[in-house]
Amino acid sequence: MKLVTAIIKPFKMDDVRSALSEIGVQGITVTEVKGFGRQRGHTELYRGAEYVVDFLPKLKLEIAVGDDQVDSTIEAITNSANTGKIGDGKIFVSDLEQVIRIRTGETGEDAI
Template identity: 45%
Template sequence: MKKIEAVIRPAKLEEIKDELNKYNIHGITISQVMGCGMQKGRKEYYRGTEVTLNLLAKVKIEIVIQDSQVEDVIKIISKEAKTGEVGDGKIFVYNVEEVIRIRTGEKGENAV
């Protein structure tokens, strides 16, 4: 099993969720996060003073899936999140040793 974490633009969340649903991938966790990378924030003016905002609002998607689904999920997220501009985000893939469904005690892929 693998865990995929993707940090994306908030505006792209619904498109990614819709596309994942088409592939019967429903178990996802969404978090609102702040971060910066190469985008390095933006400048705004507050009461006439320039302020640099270097932490931008992002969304983090977390999905635990079977190994056979990894490439499909990466393609979906990459396609739907891409604008071609700096700040599109990142995808991270981790190995998952075990999953346990608390309610039933199921383990492994049955618990996903």
């Protein structure tokens, strides 16, 4: 089992959700986050004053999937979140040692 964590632009959420639904991914946790990568933020003009926006709004998606779904999940996120511009985001994949469904007590891939 793997935990796929993706950082994407907020306006791409609907596209990513649709793509994941099409491949059979059933559960996603979404968190609103702020951060920056190589772009280091940008400057904006507000009421005649210029200020620096250091942290840009992003969405963090966390998706627990079986080993057989990892590649298709990554492909779905990559294809649907891509704008071709800087700041499209990143995908991280890490191992899940154990998963337990609290309601039923199921464990492993059955709990996903």
